[in-house]
Amino acid sequence: MFPPVKELLARSQLFADLAEHEMDALARMAEAKELARDQAIFAVNENPDGLYVVAAGRVKVCLSSVEGKELILATLGPGQFFGEMALLDDEPRSASVIAQVPTTVYRIRRDDFHRLIETHPSIARKLLRELSLRLRRANAQMESLATLDVVGRMARYFIDIAKQHGQILGNGWVAVRRPTHQDIASSIGTSRETVTRLMADLEQRGLVVNEGRMSYLREEVLREERE
Numbered sequence: 001m002f003p004p005v006k007e008l009l010a011r012s013q014l015f016a017d018l019a020e021h022e023m024d025a026l027a028r029m030a031e032a033k034e035l036a037r038d039q040a041i042f043a044v045n046e047n048p049d050g051l052y053v054v055a056a057g058r059v060k061v062c063l064s065s066v067e068g069k070e071l072i073l074a075t076l077g078p079g080q081f082f083g084e085m086a087l088l089d090d091e092p093r094s095a096s097v098i099a100q101v102p103t104t105v106y107r108i109r110r111d112d113f114h115r116l117i118e119t120h121p122s123i124a125r126k127l128l129r130e131l132s133l134r135l136r137r138a139n140a141q142m143e144s145l146a147t148l149d150v151v152g153r154m155a156r157y158f159i160d161i162a163k164q165h166g167q168i169l170g171n172g173w174v175a176v177r178r179p180t181h182q183d184i185a186s187s188i189g190t191s192r193e194t195v196t197r198l199m200a201d202l203e204q205r206g207l208v209v210n211e212g213r214m215s216y217l218r219e220e221v222l223r224e225e226r227e
């Protein structure tokens with residue numbers, strides 16, 4: 001069963017430390033929005049209406065060229081937030097955000113968000129921490145695009161999604177819901193055809209096992225990458 005809004009917000013990155021009565025107030029402010037797969041929550045350059053928290057599902061943060069070529073900057077899952085940048089710098093949306101699977105998000109309006117960060121330094125601190133982490137990831141993605149070949153970028157991509165969204169199964173394997181080949185291609189700057197070819201190669205070498213919509217990686221790969 002889908003947990004109530006208060007429980008979902010209490011599990012989120014930003015609001016976990018709020019007191020009970022503050023959570024009640026926040027739950028009353030939050031508006032739910034259901035999205036179908038591939039539905040946009042907002043588009044780049046739109047004027048911002050609020051901060052969003054993912055309750056269930058997964059979204060991609062992306063930019064598109066005029067020829068329609070897409071670059072995926074990040075994917076965000078349950079408990080993660082987006083839409084804070086335009087509220088903080090008073091500029092239009094810096095990227096588009098699109099549901100990758102059927103998704104539920106909660107929106108907190110701009111004024112409520114500003115009041116929350118002014119009255120709760122712990123929320124402001126967590127926000128800054130997450131912005132730093134995202135900047136680190138963006139730097140790593142830039143480094144990867146500039147310095148690694150496509151095989152290296154694909155390997156790094158799988159390790160990153162396993163670290164961020166993977167479920168450690170306890171039997172030496174990590175499970176991740178596999179994005180489409182097109183979304184992988186848009187994250188690592190290559191074509192869908194190249195991803196399909198590289199995926200077959202990774203499977204043949206036993207580095208990734210694919211079953212249905214899931215991919216499985218050996219847990220030790222995550223540790224090796226950190227060393």
Ligand code: CMP
Nearest residue numbers: 061073074082083084085086093094095
């Ligand atoms: P905003 O600019 O309001 O709308 C787009 C949102 O995407 C942005 O706020 C952030 O929440 C998110 N976003 C933009 N760039 C990145 C990135 N590199 N990594 C993760 N999230 C991002």
